[in-house]
């Protein structure tokens with residue numbers, strides 16, 4: 054399925070397709086399950102999903118690319134999602150972003166070439182009074198500045 058061929062991923066995709074194939078409205082649940090199992094919805098899964106659900110490749114691709122939840126490449130080993138919404142802007146998230154970018158060499162929205170780290174934007178985590186807020190490997194972090202930001206940068210540099 055991927056290059057080099059990944060037999061386990063192929064088998065997982067077959068199993069998930071078989072599980073969802075005859076259910077009404079199968080596309081979104083199937084895509085969620087594929088992403089959960091494989092970490093992403095790989096491009097070469099799209100034609101197989103389309104054929105199984107009697108949809109066009111364009112329809113499946115359109116859904117994968119429309120929803121921000123779906124990704125077409127595996128996630129980085131470490132993922133920092135920094136909130137860039139209004140309340141966090143007022144609390145200095147751009148300064149936090151600048152420090153993270155300077156320390157990692159990544160702009161927000163970029164992933165390192167070795168897939169070790171992604172720095173991604175996110176828009177409101179419900180921690181507005183405690184910004185700048187972030188998700189670090191899915192764990193919420195409030196007040197990501199000062200010593201807490203120093204500690205994260207040191208951790209990411211290891």
Ligand code: FES
Nearest residue numbers: 136141178180181
């Ligand atoms: S605006 Fe950043 S957590 Fe709400």
